[in-house]
Amino acid sequence: MSSNTSSHIKGRGAGSNTVSRFVELKREVVDDGWAPEESTPLxxxxxxxxxxxxxNSNNSPDVPFTYSINPYKGCEHGCCYCFARPTHAYLDLSPGLDFESKIFAKPDAANLLKNELGKRKYVPKVIALGANTDAYQPVERQLGITREIIQALKAYRHPVSIITKSALIERDIDLLAPMAETGLVKVFVSITTLDRTLSRQLEPRAAAPQRRLETVQRLQQAGIPVGVLMAPIIPVLNDNEIERLLEQCAGAGAESAGYVILRLPHELKDLFVRWLQEHYPLKAGHVMNRIRDLRDGRDYQSEFGERMRGSGQYADLIAHRFALACKKQGLNRRTLELDCSKFRVPPKSGDQMGLF
Incomplete structure (x- = not known):
């Protein structure tokens, strides 16, 4: 069983390894006055x-995709705000440090994908790659599962949208650029803040903000449609950056922009509050009060239509500021629709070729 730990671990986002909501027996670390043993790196x-x-199929009306693929469960980026953290509870692991240090990879993903795409009843719709956990997290450099998935999608001429905060996606420009020429791919780079100190605390193992801007520029220069996501907007911590961040993103070549208000489902609330108390103790109360302003007095709203954007006057103000900033920077002027009509199952070795 995982237990709570009381000290922050350098290079990790969560400050604890609290047990999941499905575990009845819980343990806590108590200071008994003895000097703690020297901790080893996690x-x-x-x-x-x-x-x-x-x-995976999705039927949520406020999520803009029907299909998604996640090559990994858990994410080493360690973002303290990650809404996917509570999914580790289904593995009987902690949404805290376990989520960012116990990574489950799907090495046979490309073959499974080919099998599913090859079924007679399969209807092609845009696949979101990395919608839950980042498909380009550090272990991808070693395993290359995401690259194999993209190779399969390219062979089947299947459209894909990719969300990442990693510069590693530049490795696959050789695959993505030809797909972009036929309307089969678009990329969204998640940029939460331009403040390197805040980013290092929020997202300890993700690329620096300025490096992500370079990724936006390199994708755009390769002819790959690229947008940005300010995700999440956290009241008091980064909401003051909306205009400046969008200006920088547009300057780097982004064509579109979107945002998500901080979500705190299940165990994530306690993990995030603990993170606030560790890094911003004087702002913690203010941040949580502002979050409740966005959530009808609650810490979180799970209702469709409100969980991503919040509700109330403060939420309306953020939406208005974001829309004005996008208009000023020329973002979201057009909507890119990926092309599902080009999908085809490639012939297998030994298949009879058609005469016409």
């Missing part, structure tokens, strides 16, 4: 996910 452990399917 190493990332890699496990194999043996799922038999790879395409």
């Amino acid at each position: 190493r990332t452990e890699l496990f194999t996910d043996t799922s038999r399917t790879i395409i």
